[in-house]
Amino acid sequence: MIKRKIPAFDLHKICNSGQCFRMKPLGENRYGLTAFGEYLEMEQEGEVISFSCTGEEFSRRWEDYFDLYTDYEKMVHAVDQEDIYLTAAVRCGQGMRILRQELWEVIVSFIISQQNNIPRIRKCVESLCIQFGEEKEDFRGEKYYVFPTADVLARKNLEDFAICSLGYRAKYIWNTAKMVADGTVSLSKLTGMEYEAARTELMKLSGVGIKVAECICLFALHHVDAFPIDTHIRDMLTSHYPEGFPFERYQGYAGVLQQYAFYYELCGAE
DNA sequence: CACCAGGACGTTT
DNA sequence: AAACGTCATGGT
Secondary structure (H helix, E strand, O other): OEEEEOOOOOHHHHHOOOOOOOEEEEEOOEEEEEEOOEEEEEEEEOOEEEEOOOHHHHHHHHHHHOOOOOOHHHHHHOOOOOOHHHHHHHHHOOOOOOOOOOHHHHHHHHHHOOOOOHHHHHHHHHHHHHHHOOEEEOOOOOEEEOOOOHHHHHHOOHHHHHHHOOOOHHHHHHHHHHHHHOOOOOHHHHHOOOHHHHHHHHOOOOOOOHHHHHHHHHHOOOOOOOOOOOHHHHHHHHHHOOOOOOOOOOOOOHHHHHHHHHHHHHHOOO
16 A cells, blocks of 8 residues: 555546546545556545555556656646637546556447447446456455456357347457457557557457547557547537637647546536 | 437448 | 448436
């Protein structure tokens, strides 16, 4: 158990921003997260966060995962002050981060996300982990389940996925798992690619179109210029930016602002 | 019972 | 190349 003082960091917003489906609230200001095969618990008291790991594990894994080296305030301050909407959105999302999540998990999670709502996406992802993921024990002896590998999913039969209630997405995931397992699409090559090359490569996968590819680029490969446009963002763009969103002004990090906007659309009223 | 949810895909205009 | 129907599932 370690404590760190981290300014401009809000676990509640990160948990509810719809980018990670394996982080869940445990109680007042407490959260649990499974990533990279490990289980982490966190508790936030103002700017001080407790993490259930050693300092060595924190600097080796979680600093990077939570993107602590990026200066978000700098991007927030660069927002056009005459832009009423964006100014309100970044204010609302104060403490947001773009996580650096695992590529395979994000690919599958966002295939599941299509025509689906966030609570049910969480259920589907958790179900996949419980059914097919490796079982481990956390620091207090409780069981948790790692996200299943592409190899494991590729070896299953399509009918095996029925228990996860994935609907028509099961076939997408199965086909995608086989493409990754047999090397048709290489995860390690994707990691080294530029944004647009990675996006094109990702769209070779079954069930991955432009929107899901952009999400994978943003939430796993950390191409923060990726700007996924879903139904909420599309509605937002037509109502607040009928003349077009100023992508040129925010070139290189527009995706971060997209995430503020997405959170604002979902939780702005709370 | 109708409608919707962080879309993708094959087919028809 | 743009519009259209379809694809399952669970929630409201």
